[in-house]
Amino acid sequence: MAHRLLIFTYKVTGGFMVTLFRKRPVLIEAVQFTYPPSSELLAWCPALRNVRKAADPLARAEADIVTLEDGSDGRALHVATEGDWIIKGVQGEFYACKPDIFQSTYEPAE
Numbered sequence: 001m002a003h004r005l006l007i008f009t010y011k012v013t014g015g016f017m018v019t020l021f022r023k024r025p026v027l028i029e030a031v032q033f034t035y036p037p038s039s040e041l042l043a044w045c046p047a048l049r050n051v052r053k054a055a056d057p058l059a060r061a062e063a064d065i066v067t068l069e070d071g072s073d074g075r076a077l078h079v080a081t082e083g084d085w086i087i088k089g090v091q092g093e094f095y096a097c098k099p100d101i102f103q104s105t106y107e108p109a110e
Contacts, residue, residue, distance in 0.1 A: 027109055029088040030102070033080050035061030045086050047094040049076055067095045 012018050031041055035053055042048060045065075053061040060083065064076035068091070080086060080096035087097050097105070 023105070026090050028090070028106070030085045030097075030106065032099075033061075033063065033082055033084050033086050033096070035082050037063070041086070045088070045094050047076075048080065048086065053082075065094060065096050068093045 029044075031044065033041075033048075035051070037048065037051055047066040049064045049066065051061060051063040053059055060081050062082070063080045065078050065080045065086070066074060066076045067078050068089075070077045078096060083099055084096040085099065085102040087095055087102075089095065
């Protein structure tokens, strides 16, 4: 059976056309980035590189994370901050998600 895609388009200010979409219900794997990262996290997410934390005790750790959007040269253009969720997507790709966005977008699978 073929799936039909229903598209709802409406105009916003200035006549610009916007299309509404709903995220498909897919299962993802996710781990919250903590510092120092565990060896299990680093093994699970080889895209996580250059983990660092400033000397300031109030500073949060950061790590570069290579995503699909970074291209094929392997240079990370995205940064995960301590507390972000590291998500393994449907194509095996990794990316960071801020905690508030993660909370409003995902729920535990049963």
